Amino acid sequence: MTASGIGAPVRRKEDQRFITGKGRYVDDFNRPGQAHAYFLRSPHAHATIRSIDAAAARAMPGVLGVFTGEDLAADKVGNLICGWMIHSKDGSPMKAGPHPALAQGKVRYVGDHVAVVVAESLAKARDAAEAITVEYDLLPAVVETAKAQGAATAVHEVAPDNVVFNWHLGDKGAVDSAFARAKHVTTLDLVNNRLVPNPIEPRAAIGEYDEAEEQFTLYTTSQNPHVARLVLSAFIGIAPENKLRVVAPDVGGGFGSKIFIYAEETVCVWAAKKVGRPVKWTSDRTEAFLADAHGRDHVTHAEMALDENGRILGLRVHTVANLGAYLSTFASSVPTYLYAPLLSGQYNIPAIYCEVDGVYTNTAPVDAYRGAGRPEATFVIERLVEVAARQTGQDPARFRRRNYIKSFPHQTPVIMNYDVGDYGASLDKALEAADYKHFPKRRRESARRGKLRGIGFSSYIEACGIAPSQAVGALGAGVGLWESAEVRVNPTGSIEVLTGSHSHGQGHETTFAQLVADRLGVPIESVNIVHGDTDKVQFGMGTYGSRSGAVGMSAIAKALDKVIAKGRKVAAYALEAGEGDIEFKDGRFSVAGTDRSLAFGEVALQAYIAHKFTGAELEPGLKEGAFYDPTNFTFPAGMHICELEVDPDTGHVTIERFTAVDDFGTIINPMIVEGQVHGGIAQGVGQALFEGAVYDAEGQLVTASFMDYRMPRAADLPSFEVGMTVTPCPSNPLGIKGCGEAGAIAAPAAVMNALTDALGHENIAMPATPLAVWRAAQRARQPQPIAAE
Amino acid sequence: MSSVSLTVNGKAVTAEIEPRTLLVQFLREHLRLTGTHVGCDTSQCGACVVHLDGEAVKACTVLAVQADGRQVTTIEGLAAGGDLHPMQAAFREHHGLQCGYCTPGMIMTAVDLVRRKGHALDETTIRHELEGNLCRCTGYHNIVKAIAAGATAMGQAPARQAAE
Numbered sequence: 001m002t003a004s005g006i007g008a009p010v011r012r013k014e015d016q017r018f019i020t021g022k023g024r025y026v027d028d029f030n031r032p033g034q035a036h037a038y039f040l041r042s043p044h045a046h047a048t049i050r051s052i053d054a055a056a057a058r059a060m061p062g063v064l065g066v067f068t069g070e071d072l073a074a075d076k077v078g079n080l081i082c083g084w085m086i087h088s089k090d091g092s093p094m095k096a097g098p099h100p101a102l103a104q105g106k107v108r109y110v111g112d113h114v115a116v117v118v119a120e121s122l123a124k125a126r127d128a129a130e131a132i133t134v135e136y137d138l139l140p141a142v143v144e145t146a147k148a149q150g151a152a153t154a155v156h157e158v159a160p161d162n163v164v165f166n167w168h169l170g171d172k173g174a175v176d177s178a179f180a181r182a183k184h185v186t187t188l189d190l191v192n193n194r195l196v197p198n199p200i201e202p203r204a205a206i207g208e209y210d211e212a213e214e215q216f217t218l219y220t221t222s223q224n225p226h227v228a229r230l231v232l233s234a235f236i237g238i239a240p241e242n243k244l245r246v247v248a249p250d251v252g253g254g255f256g257s258k259i260f261i262y263a264e265e266t267v268c269v270w271a272a273k274k275v276g277r278p279v280k281w282t283s284d285r286t287e288a289f290l291a292d293a294h295g296r297d298h299v300t301h302a303e304m305a306l307d308e309n310g311r312i313l314g315l316r317v318h319t320v321a322n323l324g325a326y327l328s329t330f331a332s333s334v335p336t337y338l339y340a341p342l343l344s345g346q347y348n349i350p351a352i353y354c355e356v357d358g359v360y361t362n363t364a365p366v367d368a369y370r371g372a373g374r375p376e377a378t379f380v381i382e383r384l385v386e387v388a389a390r391q392t393g394q395d396p397a398r399f400r401r402r403n404y405i406k407s408f409p410h411q412t413p414v415i416m417n418y419d420v421g422d423y424g425a426s427l428d429k430a431l432e433a434a435d436y437k438h439f440p441k442r443r444r445e446s447a448r449r450g451k452l453r454g455i456g457f458s459s460y461i462e463a464c465g466i467a468p469s470q471a472v473g474a475l476g477a478g479v480g481l482w483e484s485a486e487v488r489v490n491p492t493g494s495i496e497v498l499t500g501s502h503s504h505g506q507g508h509e510t511t512f513a514q515l516v517a518d519r520l521g522v523p524i525e526s527v528n529i530v531h532g533d534t535d536k537v538q539f540g541m542g543t544y545g546s547r548s549g550a551v552g553m554s555a556i557a558k559a560l561d562k563v564i565a566k567g568r569k570v571a572a573y574a575l576e577a578g579e580g581d582i583e584f585k586d587g588r589f590s591v592a593g594t595d596r597s598l599a600f601g602e603v604a605l606q607a608y609i610a611h612k613f614t615g616a617e618l619e620p621g622l623k624e625g626a627f628y629d630p631t632n633f634t635f636p637a638g639m640h641i642c643e644l645e646v647d648p649d650t651g652h653v654t655i656e657r658f659t660a661v662d663d664f665g666t667i668i669n670p671m672i673v674e675g676q677v678h679g680g681i682a683q684g685v686g687q688a689l690f691e692g693a694v695y696d697a698e699g700q701l702v703t704a705s706f707m708d709y710r711m712p713r714a715a716d717l718p719s720f721e722v723g724m725t726v727t728p729c730p731s732n733p734l735g736i737k738g739c740g741e742a743g744a745i746a747a748p749a750a751v752m753n754a755l756t757d758a759l760g761h762e763n764i765a766m767p768a769t770p771l772a773v774w775r776a777a778q779r780a781r782q783p784q785p786i787a788a789e
Numbered sequence: 790m791s792s793v794s795l796t797v798n799g800k801a802v803t804a805e806i807e808p809r810t811l812l813v814q815f816l817r818e819h820l821r822l823t824g825t826h827v828g829c830d831t832s833q834c835g836a837c838v839v840h841l842d843g844e845a846v847k848a849c850t851v852l853a854v855q856a857d858g859r860q861v862t863t864i865e866g867l868a869a870g871g872d873l874h875p876m877q878a879a880f881r882e883h884h885g886l887q888c889g890y891c892t893p894g895m896i897m898t899a900v901d902l903v904r905r906k907g908h909a910l911d912e913t914t915i916r917h918e919l920e921g922n923l924c925r926c927t928g929y930h931n932i933v934k935a936i937a938a939g940a941t942a943m944g945q946a947p948a949r950q951a952a953e
Contacts, residue, residue, distance in 0.1 A: 011881055018889030019877040019896065021824015021864035028823035200828040200836055200925050201890040252826075252890030253925050285829040505888030505926045671884050675931055679887065682928030706833035706923065714919035714929040719912065743928070 005518035006734075009671035013524070014509040023250045026204035026219050031278035034206065035064050037268055038125035039281070040115040040132055041290065042107035045141035045362035045699020046153065049105055049134060052115060057128040062120035064275040066132065067267070069104035077101065077270055078236040080261060082327035083478035086165045086336050086358070094165040097156025097360065099326040101236075101263040101270075107136070108155055108325035109362050110700055111290025113263045118275050141362040141699035145322040146299045148359040155325055155360035164323055164332070164358035169340040170414050174351035178314030182305035186388040192376045193766045194297035194322070194693040195686075196709055197369045199504075201252020202283035203262065203292065207269030209276070215243050218269045222248040222532075223258045223502050224542020227479065229534050231261045231329070238269055248532040251504035255683070256368035257292045258504065259544050260329035264291075289704040294693055295369020297322035298335065298376050304384045310394055312403050314351040315343060317380060321358050321366075328367035332358065337415075337475045338373025338463075344412035345381040346423045346459045346637055347403040352413045362699045368544065370683055370744040371462070378460045382749035386457065387762055396753070397436065400459050401427060416463060418635050420727045423459060426661045430639040433721050434659040439643065442656075452646040452760075452777065453656070456753025460640065460746035463633040464546035464738035482629035483547070484540050485555035487516070487563050489622035491608035493601025494526040497559075500540010501552030502532050506740065507672045508548060514668055515553055515734075519560045520600055521587020538625075546636065546738030549668065554732045555628035562624035567603045570622070573613040574598055574606040634729045636737040638662035640681070640746035642754040648781070651774025653689055653755065659721040660746065665729040665737035673739045674722045680743020681720055686712040687744075688751035692767040710767070793857045797822070798866025812856050813837045813848035816863060824864040824893045828923065835922030838894040838901075839863045845901035847921070864893035867900065875942035876900050876935075885935030887926035898922050899936045900943075908944030910937050 004010050017023050054066040080099040087093055098104070102113050115132055119125035140153045148155075148162045155162055179185065206219040216239045222228050225246040233241040251258060268279045283292075299320045305313040321335030340354040371378075389399035404423040411417050431437075439455050446453035466472065469480030486498040497516055501508060513527040530536050543552070564584050571589035572579040581592045590597030598606070603622075606612055610620035641659040646652070660677055667673050690710035694703045703709040728735030748766060755773070756762050764776040794803040797820060804819055816822045816839070825848055828836035837848040840862040867874045876899050879885065886892040902910065902918045915933045924932060 012884070014889070015881040015886060018886055018892050019864075019873065019880050020868060021822070021893050023824070023889045025823075025826070025890065027827075028817075030821075198925055199888070199890070200834055200923060201826070201888065202828065250889065253888040255925070285831065285834075507887070675884050675887060675927060678928035678930040679926045680928075683925070705831045706829050707831050711833075711923050711925070712928075713923065714916040714933065717916075717929055719930050719933065720928065 002518065004514055004524040006514060006668050008514065008669065010510055010514055010524065010669055012507050012510045013513060014507065025201055025250045025252055026206065026221050027282045029206055029219050031206055031208055034278040034280050035118050035120060035275060036122040036125050037271065037279050037281040038117050038122060038129050039113050039264065040117065040129045042103065042110060042112040042114050044107060044136055044138055045110050045143070046139040047107050047136035048139065049103060049107060050137055051135045053133040054115060057117060057131040060124070060128045060131060062124035063128045064118045064120070064277065065271065066115060066117050066128065067102065067271060067274065068115045069100050069102040072100060072102050072270070073104060075270070076237060080263065080266065081231060081235045082329060082332055084330055084333035085476040086167055086332040088165045089168050094332055095156065095159035095163070096327050097158050101266040109364055111287070111364060112325065116267050116271065118271050118279055143361055143363060143695050143697060143699050145297055145320055145359065145361065148322065148361045149320065149357060155362060159360055162360045164327065164360060166357050167336050168353070168355045170353035171351060172353045175314045175316050175353035178351045179305045179316065182313055183308040184306040184392055186304045186384055186391055188302050188383055188387060188762070190300045190302060190380060190383060191765050192296045192298035192300065192379055193687060195295040195369055195691050196289055196693050197255045197257035197292060197295060198288065198711060199253030199255055199257060202285060202288045203258065203264065204282040205265035205268040206278055206280045207272035208278040209273040215245065216269050216272065217245045217247065218265060219247045219249065220265045221251050221258050222246065223251065223254040223504060223544055225502065225532055225534055226500060226540045227542055228261050232266065232269065236266055246534045248502055254504045255370040256295065256372055256544060259542070260293055260367055285706065286704050289709065290701060291364060293328045293365045293367035294324065295366065296376060297366050300380055302380050302384055304388050306388060306392065310392055310399060310402060312347055312349050315349055317343060317354040319354070319356045321356055322361050322363065323358050324361060324363045324365035326365050328365035331365060331367045333477070334368050334373045335376070339377050341415040342374050342377035342461060342463060343381055344414055344416065345378065346405060346461050348405045350413065363695055370680065371741045374462045374741065375745045375748060378458065378745050379749045382458045382460065383752060386753040396457050397427060397431060400457065416633065419632055419730050421635060421637050421663060422725060422727050423637060425725045426637065426639040426663055427459070429723055429725055430641050430659050430661040433661065433723055434641040434643065434657065446645050452648055452758040453643070454754040454758025455641065455643045456750045456755065456757055458640045458746040458750035458753065460742065461635055461637040462741060462745050464636055465550040465630045465634045466545040466547055467630055467633045469629050479541065480629065481541055482627050483551040483555040484538065484625065484627045485559045486538065486623065486625040487556065487559040489563060489604045491605050493522065493604045495522065496528045496530050497556055498530045498537045499552055499556060500537055500542065501548040502543045504543070506543065506548060507669070511668045511672060512553060512556060515556055516560065519557070522600055546740040549736040550634045550729065550732050550738045551628060551630050553734055553736060555626050557733045558626035558628050559624045562626060563622060566622060566624060567600065569618055570607045571598055571603050573618065574603065630732060632731040634665070634731065634737040636662065636664050636739065636742055638742060638746065640750040642750040644751070644754045644758060646755070646758045646773060646777060648777035651770035651777060653768065653773055655685065655718050657721065658718055660743065661723040661725060662739065662742050663725045663727055663737070664739040665726060666735035667724065676739045677722050677743050678720055680741060681747045682712050682717055683744040684747020685717060685751055688748045688766050689768050690716065791854050793853055795856045795859055795861055797861045798863060806853055808854055810853045811849055812851040812853045815853035816848060822863050822865050826890055826893060828890065833923065834891065835898060836891050836894040838897040840897060840901065843904070845898050864897060867896065874900070876939035879935045879939030879942055883931050883935035883938055885927065885932045891922060891924045895922050895924065895932055899939060902936065903940045903943050908940045910940045
């Protein structure tokens, strides 16, 4: 390992601009002649629009245009799309209701887009929006996840019973027979609470139209600018791809919420041509709460069958997944193929059957949020395992170990073929780091102070990289999920790497450069990572699903191999040797067995001056590209252990220690990987103890600001104990599995297992706020039958 | 319109502005100092923290006219010359940032924290004092480490502090 190569905790190259205030986020851009957009949003969860009168608004000073759904329709602007087809059990395709960027005839959630005002200033646009008169005929709102199916009112005509799909996976017969043989059955009813992603940078967009070139440009807070361009071009029909440039510069966090193609950027880029001026929109936090895609929101009934030796025989799961008022870009994949195939967890479970009913409600669209389906699956399996161990009187760690998958590859009954892992190793290391041995002593000590102490485990697994394009295509994906890279070596030996991945906090400018420095033996300072601009990078699928290391860097590695191969040819001419005699090591091409060699930079120069070979012999230049399509999902896995203390008098929960041992395969930069784990844990703890989006019975979002929606703060969390085990991933050239989502996937179950351990019963749901914990603690003082048992 | 005259990062600035202009709007839109960020509309997130006469304030909760005649320091003015302020250096050294959006507010808050509480800051104090700053990326773990280290470093570099 060199100071800047693979495995080194290199300090981040991008930090210089961020710590000095020189970052360039979308809202920091201002285009010449720029106007401002303000969206008039529906104050009602469900209503028919009888009329919109914008005459007064149009006449106000500084107003450049007021547009509604009719204007979009007149311009043949297509609807927003959902890019993953799910088929119901009966073979019928999912019921995708129309999703116009501005409402056409109906509004379906509070925050739905009714009209846009474009004006000289944001204040003028806002003032004018207040002068728009909209007549609504109110309709009953469908709000609750569990009650949406068959509600009296339909959110979309295409789905009269509000069911988007009734989907299933697994072998029902095998599961029924496993349950018939069971010695013990553990049953749980679980709610996976609705979350708001809340990256600290709100979404923003600037649309621009160059009349001379007939060229659109969109600056947008995107995790995948090429996918945005593809959708805006091929489906929404803004412009052909060659006439639409999408730029996603520095992006202030995404967590999934910036994958999707939303109404606002669609309208901004379209309106730029309408008004002949650049059009800028920046979300405020309230709008972010109302209209960013939310996450999770499952209601689940789950059962686990055990034999007399405490081995898991089968798993039966029924989930209702709230998809909100419209199908967001990847909404349908999250509670289906990103969920049920993970229900096997780290365990050898012979039979699994899962049914998922996706439902419409009059709430914000629900789509991928950090972990996306996998946290929901982990919560189900890890709560079940913990409770099953408790009910059968077994130590939860030992119960898990007995049921762990121990030989690989392992084919689960739900699609996945786990390639490699060592779950026992992660467990051992985590138990040691968490000092599990002495937990009973700490519990007694807490009890002496009148406090309840609990410990909880979470053996999570995730499927990342997502995934071989053929495989996801067979599962309904509308796109391939490979990644691209181009390595441009300059004549002086400095290097630009163009990647289709997108960094919005992950540190790609550093880790990707580490790979290049490692492979080419060049200083990390001479490597620039270029991303986030469709005019620079030819194509790419972007960053989500912990895929940038496993897939994005594999593409770079493949391109680097080609650069070295070409360099070898150039060096052979320059050193007057046979190509087969050229070795490349530590940044030098040398003739084997001699002291004749050239540095990488010298070979680059030779490639460009082309004095030592003819054009017939070799093409000049040194630039190579690659597309890398993964051959399998990757399977990061690990063990997280939470230890907490409850004050039964106040309901206050203190997380005393949080231990994470993860197997991410090869680690490029441990400092950055640990940072990803920390952030994920914080979001997972947030889900367990604090966060929850709440709609009232009329569909009003009552948690629409940081005043009401409880984000985790520094004083809520301890410092984390983070450790690693390594089994390199066999399915990509670097052995990387991915690390971005682990914490958010593992932590909720670990926290809730610890909390229920402390309370002595299972009757508490997420978020376990102080009030909920206090009530549960009072219940614990007066024991009563537990519904789950 | 109102006239304001203030000093921003050591430079005298005079402008005619609408009276309702917030200090953060004035900094971002009039002076194009875009290092100060807006992350919410309820003064919760702290991405907009700057120093007003040396004390941390949320620039989304101060009118520009309230800064008339006063000294404002933003993240762009924190470093003395070409060198990083010790707190900036500590955030980089300890990986106290990921997406960078909350970072300017975190650093400005941290520098103010050291001014108020000194150079030997324990974890509990730092975590409590960050109650007005939200970060969604780091889980705060490395921010806490960075602030402790930055506080110590500030004590070892008195000349830097004077520049601030």
